[in-house]
Amino acid sequence: DTGVSQDPRHKITKRGQNVTFRCDPISEHNRLYWYRQTLGQGPEFLTYFQNEAQLEKSRLLSDRFSAERPKGSFSTLEIQRTEQGDSAMYLCASSTSKQGALDEQFFGPGTRLTVL
Amino acid sequence: DAKTTQPPSMDCAEGRAANLPCNHSTISGNEYVYWYRQIHSQGPQYIIHGLKNNETNEMASLIITEDRKSSTLILPHATLRDTAVYYCIVRVGRNFNKFYFGSGTKLNVKP
Numbered sequence: 062d063t064g065v066s067q068d069p070r071h072k073i074t075k076r077g078q079n080v081t082f083r084c085d086p087i088s089e090h091n092r093l094y095w096y097r098q099t100l101g102q103g104p105e106f107l108t109y110f111q112n113e114a115q116l117e118k119s120r121l122l123s124d125r126f127s128a129e130r131p132k133g134s135f136s137t138l139e140i141q142r143t144e145q146g147d148s149a150m151y152l153c154a155s156s157t158s159k160q161g162a163l164d165e166q167f168f169g170p171g172t173r174l175t176v177l
Numbered sequence: 178d179a180k181t182t183q184p185p186s187m188d189c190a191e192g193r194a195a196n197l198p199c200n201h202s203t204i205s206g207n208e209y210v211y212w213y214r215q216i217h218s219q220g221p222q223y224i225i226h227g228l229k230n231n232e233t234n235e236m237a238s239l240i241i242t243e244d245r246k247s248s249t250l251i252l253p254h255a256t257l258r259d260t261a262v263y264y265c266i267v268r269v270g271r272n273f274n275k276f277y278f279g280s281g282t283k284l285n286v287k288p
Binding site for chain 1: 211219220221222223226262264275276277278279280281
């Protein structure tokens with residue numbers, strides 16, 4: 062078990078550019094979550110996948126944001142036409158819905174985005 | 178999900194017990210209480226969760242009041258490495274998936 066991994070760990074971009082982040086969950090986990098965390102605040106839920114299906118999206122996820130999990134394994138989060146307000150840590154978490162499992166969410170280290 | 182209220186910060190001496198309170202007065206009968214912590218620049222880490230009964234694991238103990246409107250996370254012998262932001266979260270059962278983290282409590286463990 063190598064844990065949840067995220068790539069890149071840091072991204073600096075100019076306003077108006079598109080960025081894409083990747084999350085690799087723990088291999089047997091069928092649930093995957095994206096959160097956003099700004100300085101001094103707790104993580105805020107963005108979206109949730111069960112296998113490849115995106116089952117819930119927060120109102121925080123504007124039209125410029127899109128997330129995919131094409132084969133039910135890794136996931137990508139894309140932000141189009143980035144704005145300075147998008148600067149944040151983007152966290153990915155995974156869990157399993159297997160019967161009897163604890164269903165705790167395991168978090169990755171996050172991708173820190175800075176929009177100049 | 179029910180909202181939670183936590184003090185913004187607390188201090189604790191190294192080696193002493195750290196008792197972190199959480200108020201969740203609007204919790205409903207099927208909502209679990211979870212605790213996570215976040216050490217600087219890392220992702221949140223699961224600590225413990227409970228529904229009605231007190232729980233203990235290798236990291237901490239969770240005390241939930243009988244009316245379930247508040248809980249306390251206890252770190253029995255705090256170390257400097259326990260310095261982190263601690264989040265109290267309530268969520269509905271196993272099938273409701275989003276966590277609302279709030280702002281948490283910054284625990285400062287001092288030598």
